[in-house]
Amino acid sequence: MNGIAEAVRQVRGTSVNQVPGDGPVLVTAGTGVPTSGLILCR
């Protein structure tokens, strides 16, 4: 869930470790168990 919060910060440009560019952000969940993923964008 922290990964989702960080993805929102990346999309907003407010991360302390901001990735350059305005591309979408991929979030992945834990694996090995039933898993899930998201792509967030502006």
Add this chain to the structure above:
Amino acid sequence: MDGLVTFTMDSNAEIAVARELGVPGCGFFGQVGYGGGAACATVQHAAMAVATGAASVVVCYRALNERSGRRFGRVAARRDRHAHHLGVDNGWHYPMGIATPAATVAMVARRYMHEFGATSEDFGRVTVADRRHAATNPHAWFYQRPVTLAEHQASRWIAEPLRLLDCCQESDGAVAVVVTSLDRARDLPHPPAVIARRRAGQRPGPVHHDQLLPRRPGRPAGDGRGRPGSCGGRPGSARPTCGPPCCTTTSPRTCCMQLEELGFCGRGEARDFIAGGAIELDGRAAASTRTAASSARPTSTA
């Protein structure tokens, strides 16, 4: 807010949260199975609720006292004796002494190393990148405390081949994400993050076991990603245009496998991909920029 979604492993039931917060007219509740794997799926549930009109504003949340409460790194006795599905799942490995997340994942890590020649140092490079990102984050447990590959290699075994610096923190924490319609979100003070794609899935085998299968070309991926070739876009919807991707993964071992399964590199190539700087902030797949599992507990993963 009129909807709540969390994980089945969360001990704060939606109905109790709604009651304690005094939320009037909460009309949508949902839970997604398991722990860390459910994270993005909670948003999928919420988005569907908003899209169908079942709710207008849904909060996805996860909270746990994994440091002050039950610590995942410790063996919990008799978890293979439960008279429900977890007893069945745990029954596959608890009797063999595999009774913590690290021990379970160690089996998969060992298989990955066997198949592709990856080493502990390869996992360590993910940790070093994670900790470099944590070191600049004032909210991270390891703020201003980066580590070197040598320190990773000197850290003790937790469950061989996984070292202390391969593993998650056990910490208390809570996260909430608000999901609503795009029209409503665009009217709020902060710019929204738009859900372009969402997906949940699982493999047919027992938890973690599919990852132990040989990952030869043509064989379905073993990362529990479900049916390949679909990421949940609506028919006719535009594909998101890709700039530099940012992949927020969980642990060093899963980072390697996920980079391969997601197509950032070929199978077995993650170690070279990572060694070449791909998961750094200016790399092709900048990863775990939030600080990552090995630096700050991602609030529920193994």
